[in-house]
Amino acid sequence: MNNANAPHTSLLEQRGVDPARAIAHLAAATCGADDGELFVERIACESFSFDDGRLRQASSDASEGFGLRVVADAAVGYAQAASINEAAIIRAADTAAQARAGYDGMAALSPRRTNQQIYADLDPNLHPAFAGKIALLEAIDAYARSRDPGVVQVSASLGSEYRVVEIWRADGQAVRDARPLVVLNITVTVARAGRRESGSAGAGGRAAFDAWVAPERWQAQVDEALRLAQVALTATPCPAGEMDVVVGPGWNGMLLHEAVGHGLEGDFNARGLSAFSGRIGDRVAAPGVTVFDDGAIPDRRGSLTIDDEGQPTGRTILIDNGILVGYLHDRLSARRMGVASTGNGRRESYACRPMPRMTNTAMLGGTTPQAEMIASVRQGLFCARLGGGQVDITSGKFVFDCVEAYRIEAGRIGAPVKGAILIGDGPSILTRVSMIGDDFAFDPGVGTCGKNGQSVPVGVGQPSLKIAGFTVGGTEI
DSSP: OBSSSSOOOOHHHHTTOOHHHHHHHHHHHHTTSSEEEEEEEEEEEEEEEEETTEEEEEEEEEEEEEEEEEEETTEEEEEEESSOSHHHHHHHHHHHGGGGTTOOOOOOOOOOOOOOOSSOOOOTTSSSOHHHHHHHHHHHHHHHHHHOTTEEEEEEEEEEEEEEEEEEOTTSOEEEEEEEEEEEEEEEEEEETTEEEEEEEEEEESSOTHHHHSHHHHHHHHHHHHHHHHHHHTOEEOBOEEEEEEEOSGGGGHHHIIIIIGGGBHHHHHTTOSTTTTOTTSBOSOTTOOEEEESOSTTOTTOOSBOTTSOBOOEEEEEETTEEOOOBOOHHHHHHHTSOOOSOEEOSSTTSOOEEOOSEEEEOOOSBOHHHHHHTOSEEEEEEEEEEEEEOTTTOEEEEEEEEEEEEETTEEEEEEESOEEEEEHHHHGGGEEEEBSOOEEOOSOOEEEETTEEEEOEEEEOOEEEEEEEEEOSBO
16 A cells, blocks of 8 residues: 555455455446546544633544545546445445446546655544643633633633545555644633623644643643734724725635635636636736645645545645636546646545645745835725635635734724725735735644535635735724
């Protein structure tokens, strides 16, 4: 089995299934089809939540199963089961094979092999032990309350996951990937003068918990959550209208994710449904704007050694100096558009078909200090941190809440505001970028993306940006 680690007993063999027989059933199902695979998965996860001074929830769960896919032109047959055994594989193969009825195609080549290893093969559920995780949550609660007498509630949660996947193909190729994932989220609520506000901070990645249980790391998260709550207590209603907006770095790359990322996924473009369909070679952003997706960044939340079709991940340039140059593809959308897969075939679990999804999506940094951007704005808005957002793929229109934002008055950051909403459309918003910051950063590792009912972990990043003529919805006219 192809991977960068020592040989493992396969998940099939662990359940008494002869891999050669499973491959034979897969080969019979995909004979005459264009593509297909047997995707086998086992997941073990833990979660802990601490709220209002006590442990509220602790859970440990494990699941396993497989999905078998047959692709014939644009038709896809998919069957899955939560039990790994030969009888279930036979039934799934018979069901999925219906997609190729009356079709005679040519099997695509298997994904190329790789020895890259983006993260360690380790189980983050094992350390720290149960007692250590509870002690960490108690320490977070005590520290937060000691920082401000106005703290009335502290919520903290730990999550860890160890996911092992195997992808088997009819030609006998098999690849394995063991994927650790951890996250620590903290929310602090402060009450003052009859008003309550909350702030949140999180961090995580594909690694052990060691980095996040270090006091200097989680204390910084508590301090950030507390700071956001304190800022919100003094915020006034946001003015509405069209204005210049400076957007801060890091997590605000979610703007790219929603505004252009989804619209550049290959399935939408293969069907002509995206606002970016048929626009390769067109200018879609200002000069200097380069957007990429990279699933091969070590230990990042959105990274994968291989995607869920077995394709090695890597960096794909989507917009180069303002020009649209590519889309994100799984094997199906790539074949439909006559290009190579970019390693972006992802699925939530064995129960789901793969489709083109982002991994870590970001914009390269520029040369302008953020302070220079602020100084160039007479009246506008500084969005330090975005919240949730959504986009209509066909039109490209999007909306974002601002979790932390400030007025810009006479070139200086003024009072914090609440209720700010950024409104725009992907095909035009990046054309109005007038300054690109020298402060590129990735998000702290907490992003999750939803599409067609499936959720997967993702990363985002960007430098500070000055965007001219942004529509801002607010509570003050």
